Amino acid sequence: MSFLIHKLYYGDYGESKNGAADISTQQTNKAEWPLWEVFIRSKQGLDHKHVGSLHASDAAMAIENARDVYTRRMEGVSIWVVESKHIHASNPDEAEALYDPANDKAYRHPTFYDLPDEVKYM
Amino acid sequence: MEQDFEKIFQDKVDREIRIEPKDWMPEKYRQTLIRQISQHAHSEIIGMLPEGNWITRAPSLRRKAILLAKVQDEAGHGLYLYSAAETLGITRDQMYEQLHTGKAKYSSIFNYPTLSWADMGVIGWLVDGAAIMNQVPLCRTSFGPYARAMVRVCKEESFHQRQGFEILYVLSKGTEAQRRMAQDAINRWWWPSLMMFGPKDDESPNTIQSMKWKIKRFSNDELRQKFVDVCAEQVKVLGFTLPDKDLKWNEERGHYDFGEINWDEFWQVVQGNGPCNKERLDARKKAWEEGAWVRDAALAYANKKAKQKQAAA
Numbered sequence A: 001m002s003f004l005i006h007k008l009y010y011g012d013y014g015e016s017k018n019g020a021a022d023i024s025t026q027q028t029n030k031a032e033w034p035l036w037e038v039f040i041r042s043k044q045g046l047d048h049k050h051v052g053s054l055h056a057s058d059a060a061m062a063i064e065n066a067r068d069v070y071t072r073r074m075e076g077v078s079i080w081v082v083e084s085k086h087i088h089a090s091n092p093d094e095a096e097a098l099y100d101p102a103n104d105k106a107y108r109h110p111t112f113y114d115l116p117d118e119v120k121y122m
Numbered sequence B: 001m002e003q004d005f006e007k008i009f010q011d012k013v014d015r016e017i018r019i020e021p022k023d024w025m026p027e028k029y030r031q032t033l034i035r036q037i038s039q040h041a042h043s044e045i046i047g048m049l050p051e052g053n054w055i056t057r058a059p060s061l062r063r064k065a066i067l068l069a070k071v072q073d074e075a076g077h078g079l080y081l082y083s084a085a086e087t088l089g090i091t092r093d094q095m096y097e098q099l100h101t102g103k104a105k106y107s108s109i110f111n112y113p114t115l116s117w118a119d120m121g122v123i124g125w126l127v128d129g130a131a132i133m134n135q136v137p138l139c140r141t142s143f144g145p146y147a148r149a150m151v152r153v154c155k156e157e158s159f160h161q162r163q164g165f166e167i168l169y170v171l172s173k174g175t176e177a178q179r180r181m182a183q184d185a186i187n188r189w190w191w192p193s194l195m196m197f198g199p200k201d202d203e204s205p206n207t208i209q210s211m212k213w214k215i216k217r218f219s220n221d222e223l224r225q226k227f228v229d230v231c232a233e234q235v236k237v238l239g240f241t242l243p244d245k246d247l248k249w250n251e252e253r254g255h256y257d258f259g260e261i262n263w264d265e266f267w268q269v270v271q272g273n274g275p276c277n278k279e280r281l282d283a284r285k286k287a288w289e290e291g292a293w294v295r296d297a298a299l300a301y302a303n304k305k306a307k308q309k310q311a312a313a
Helices: A059-070 A092-102 B002-014 B027-046 B048-052 B061-086 B092-100 B118-138 B144-172 B176-195 B206-212 B220-238 B263-273 B277-290 B292-312
Strands: A035-041 A048-055 A078-083 B248-250 B255-257
Touching: A035 A059, A048 A059, A048 B061, A048 B144, A059 A078, A059 B061, B027 B048, B027 B061, B027 B092, B027 B206, B027 B277, B048 B061, B048 B118, B048 B277, B061 B092, B061 B118, B061 B144, B092 B277, B118 B144, B118 B176, B118 B220, B144 B176, B144 B220, B176 B220, B176 B263, B220 B255, B263 B277, B277 B292
Parallel strands: none
Antiparallel strands: A035 A048, A035 A078, B248 B255
């Protein structure tokens, strides 16, 4: 994501009283550590679930940092990290076209079918 | 077109559908969130300093371990929040820069000094208590990443408040000197804690729009009143008093009435003239500057390793 934000207001204390600042947030960071997305398996047998992101210089550091940041209370037994730039996502603007075709296929759900009450265990 | 987007956006917010980073959002919504979330993150990070001051002097190993865990949690909370803000298109380094140059604010409370061990108790009880009051409704805020970060923060924060109250409770059963120390700490922190909720509603230009966008759920004054009502009761358990002669139960309103806040002091502290503003920022800047070589070295090492791997492949 790369866009410019020309004006930001800082300080939730009101903008007229020294909370305001004109800040051009042009990308100038040259030495920032890359961003990683963190996925954690909370216990054996469950899926890894996205929990957030963090900065680290490489994968090993990302895993160590993820342990410190996201599992301080035994929230996980396994960690995945993926550099954020490698994540591809569907476009929310296309959500309708992408997911609508499933809407009119109610026969894909078990509740679509009328069976006599005598039938058990189905 | 813009109008349509805005209508769809507001409609989603009204129906309690969370907004996610890639969804269309009004520019002002994005800016408000960046300001609020980064300010919140900065507060967690700066908030480590007043308590860090007492880690080496905690009165027992138990207290030291607790305080360490609490300060580490605050670092974690800052990191959850920074990454939530980053989903809005600002980078971590930009946020640090805004903090270090004084453009971005953090909670005014952390510009007060921690003079005695009892301050650790009062910070947990009052400062974290006020923060929780603010943070619980934020778990339902309209921006998804912020709400998810707040859920995690709130889960961890409740031990912070309880350990603080416990410190004060133990002191309240202690010697006369210990009780005096605790009461003194309450006296110093009570009013700054009330100021944490921000200016009065009619002076808080951000509130109305933020409520419409469901970034905030309650106004500053509503939360402040709730906090006063809770604390006025809890202080009785400790057998201490809150330093406000106007504090009185109002049967008609069903709330405690309380005295006028010194808003001059509040704005002075916000504008950088509090007792510790300079010290806090200097500590942050020093840590950032003196850590530069570590950040550069780690990056250089990662790049070298990546190149070696490429060459071997």
